[in-house]
Amino acid sequence: MLAEKIAARDHRSLARAATWIENRRPEAEPLLRELFPRTGHAMIVGVTGAPGAGKSTLCDQLTEKLRADRKTVGVIAVDPTSPYTGGAILGDRIRMQRHHSDPGVFIRSMATRGWLGGLAAATTEMTMLLDAAGFDTVLVETVGVGQDEVEIARLADVTLVVLVPGMGDDVQAIKAGIMEIADVFVINKADQPGAEKLERELKSYLALSHRADGWSPTIVQTVASDGKGIAAVIAAALEYHARGSSRARAAEIWALRLREMLRERLLDRLPESEFAARGKEVAERRRDPYSILHEWLERI
Numbered sequence: 001m002l003a004e005k006i007a008a009r010d011h012r013s014l015a016r017a018a019t020w021i022e023n024r025r026p027e028a029e030p031l032l033r034e035l036f037p038r039t040g041h042a043m044i045v046g047v048t049g050a051p052g053a054g055k056s057t058l059c060d061q062l063t064e065k066l067r068a069d070r071k072t073v074g075v076i077a078v079d080p081t082s083p084y085t086g087g088a089i090l091g092d093r094i095r096m097q098r099h100h101s102d103p104g105v106f107i108r109s110m111a112t113r114g115w116l117g118g119l120a121a122a123t124t125e126m127t128m129l130l131d132a133a134g135f136d137t138v139l140v141e142t143v144g145v146g147q148d149e150v151e152i153a154r155l156a157d158v159t160l161v162v163l164v165p166g167m168g169d170d171v172q173a174i175k176a177g178i179m180e181i182a183d184v185f186v187i188n189k190a191d192q193p194g195a196e197k198l199e200r201e202l203k204s205y206l207a208l209s210h211r212a213d214g215w216s217p218t219i220v221q222t223v224a225s226d227g228k229g230i231a232a233v234i235a236a237a238l239e240y241h242a243r244g245s246s247r248a249r250a251a252e253i254w255a256l257r258l259r260e261m262l263r264e265r266l267l268d269r270l271p272e273s274e275f276a277a278r279g280k281e282v283a284e285r286r287r288d289p290y291s292i293l294h295e296w297l298e299r300i
């Protein structure tokens with residue numbers, strides 16, 4: 001019946017299942033298997049960018065606008081830079097509080113302390129949960145700082161990359177990895193000087209780059225804190241989604257997800273202490289790393 005309650009978007013059941021996923025509890029897998037046939041309908045939107053770019057503010061405004069359009073919204077905030085009781089997540093909670101009494105919105109911050117990889121797998125499972133629950137749109141906010149987070153954003157149907165003018169944040173300085181995954185560029189804080197310059201730089205960058213799917217990423221200027229440009233961001237995301245590129249990419253996305261899930265399963269078979277103990281043996285030259293790998297693979 002838990003699956004039924006989740007399909008009915010019961011918030012308490014959703015929160016319970018989310019905790020199972022987060023804590024890697026064995027109950028999560030049978031539940032997600034049961035829910036899987038219900039998935040595949042949500043538009044998953046990855047939102048990434050540097051800390052402070054305005055991703056949470058943007059997600060809050062997108063949620064507001066989507067609700068006004070009678071769409072239900074799930075939000076997953078993945079922020080490995082914040083300790084789980086710390087600033088950013090707490091701030092996000094407060095910011096998103098106005099949606100908390102709305103049954104059409106479910107917001108979950110993922111506690112990411114102590115994760116050694118596996119974040120992409122857990123985020124995938126979290127999106128499956130909210131997709132199965134019937135949310136029309138699922139926003140996944142990740143901090144675009146490391147490879148992991150870029151990877152998570154890439155697993156979405158539509159990826160928004162949030163940039164801000166000034167701050168030496170010109171196109172050259174932006175990490176290459178994040179430029180390539182953008183389906184839509186959001187130039188947020190367009191109320192600050194430099195937005196036009198950044199847009200020009202982005203355009204000349206895009207003129208030189210070609211995507212296999214022929215899509216030229218949309219650029220939208222926003223002032224998330226004032227709700228400006230939000231409708232245009234949604235329109236751009238929907239346009240990209242509607243042309244079916246993400247459906248064509250679905251097999252590729254699932255191939256990546258399966259790889260992450262396998263990695264996660266394999267690592268779960270070994271306790272952390274095992275890595276520490278074997279690491280010590282190798283460091284002291286008592287064993288070679290390959291004999292340990294063979295032993296592990298046989299055991300698994």
Ligand SMILES: Nc1nc2c(ncn2[C@@H]2O[C@H](COP(=O)(O)OP(=O)(O)O)[C@@H](O)[C@H]2O)c(=O)[nH]1
Nearest residue numbers: 051052053054055056057188189222223224225
């Ligand atoms: N001036 C200005 N400030 C903004 C804008 N959007 C967000 N902010 C502020 O930027 C700060 C960081 O925003 P936040 O959404 O937490 O960024 P995140 O770390 O990317 O999630 C907050 O103080 C926001 O109020 C904007 O469009 N213009």
Ligand SMILES: [Mg+2]
Nearest residue numbers: 055056088092
């Ligand atoms: Mg944030």
